[in-house]
Amino acid sequence: MRIDIITILPELLRSPFEASILKRAQDKGLVEVHLHNLRDFSKGKYNQIDDYQYGGGAGMVMMIEPIDKCISNLQSQRDYDEIIYLTPDGITLNQNIANELSLKGNIMMLCGHYKGVDQRVRDMFVTREISIGDYVLSGGELAAAVLADSIIRLLPGVLNDETSALSDSFQDNLLAPEVYTRPAEYKGLKVPDILLSGDFPKIEKWRQNNALERTQQRRPDLLD
Numbered sequence: 271m272r273i274d275i276i277t278i279l280p281e282l283l284r285s286p287f288e289a290s291i292l293k294r295a296q297d298k299g300l301v302e303v304h305l306h307n308l309r310d311f312s313k314g315k316y317n318q319i320d321d322y323q324y325g326g327g328a329g330m331v332m333m334i335e336p337i338d339k340c341i342s343n344l345q346s347q348r349d350y351d352e353i354i355y356l357t358p359d360g361i362t363l364n365q366n367i368a369n370e371l372s373l374k375g376n377i378m379m380l381c382g383h384y385k386g387v388d389q390r391v392r393d394m395f396v397t398r399e400i401s402i403g404d405y406v407l408s409g410g411e412l413a414a415a416v417l418a419d420s421i422i423r424l425l426p427g428v429l430n431d432e433t434s435a436l437s438d439s440f441q442d443n444l445l446a447p448e449v450y451t452r453p454a455e456y457k458g459l460k461v462p463d464i465l466l467s468g469d470f471p472k473i474e475k476w477r478q479n480n481a482l483e484r485t486q487q488r489r490p491d492l493l494d
């Protein structure tokens with residue numbers, strides 16, 4: 271897989287991809303992540319990328335020309351399966367979307383700022399608009415990092431047995447069960463006996479039941 275991210279703040283996006291699982295995935299050659307500074311495609315002394323909105327109103331709009339140049343330049347080098355615009359008015363990201371995107375080859379992500387991009391960018395290029403939740407961030411960069419992480423960890427070979435995605439929350443529309451590690455008792459707080467029993471069929475049943483109870487209590491909407 272290859273992910274190209276178009277941003278006005280590449281420095282904000284570098285560190286998430288330079289640590290831990292996302293770094294290892296790249297080192298193993300399972301994914302390439304490329305950051306593109308939109309200002310490299312702007313014009314004039316001030317490298318302008320935004321302008322006042324037609325019709326008036328507060329807030330700047332990201333101009334179509336630099337974005338067109340950047341996207342067209344990338345499209346001239348390879349075909350993209352998805353061009354994703356990160357925006358608070360997009361479809362809310364969930365595990366199903368992450369699963370689906372993890373099967374793609376080349377993905378482009380465009381990070382919005384200010385009042386967003388000129389509508390014609392969305393009409394011309396964008397295949398999906400994704401939000402990461404009902405709250406507003408200063409820009410699409412952190413959302414792109416979240417989206418990329420949710421996709422990359424699903425690529426075959428990225429996770430090992432211990433970090434397997436199969437037992438994650440949401441993977442079967444249930445929250446994950448409680449987990450414990452040593453010591454078996456800490457300041458009087460005990461690990462459930464069943465987990466120490468060695469009876470693995472029983473432990474598996476306990477986990478399933480615990481996951482269901484936690485989901486009923488915390489996220490009943492997942493069970494509908």
Ligand code: 6GU
Nearest residue numbers: 356357402403407409413
């Ligand atoms: Cl994708 N962008 C911004 N700016 N805010 C958000 C978001 C995206 N998703 C949730 N909030």
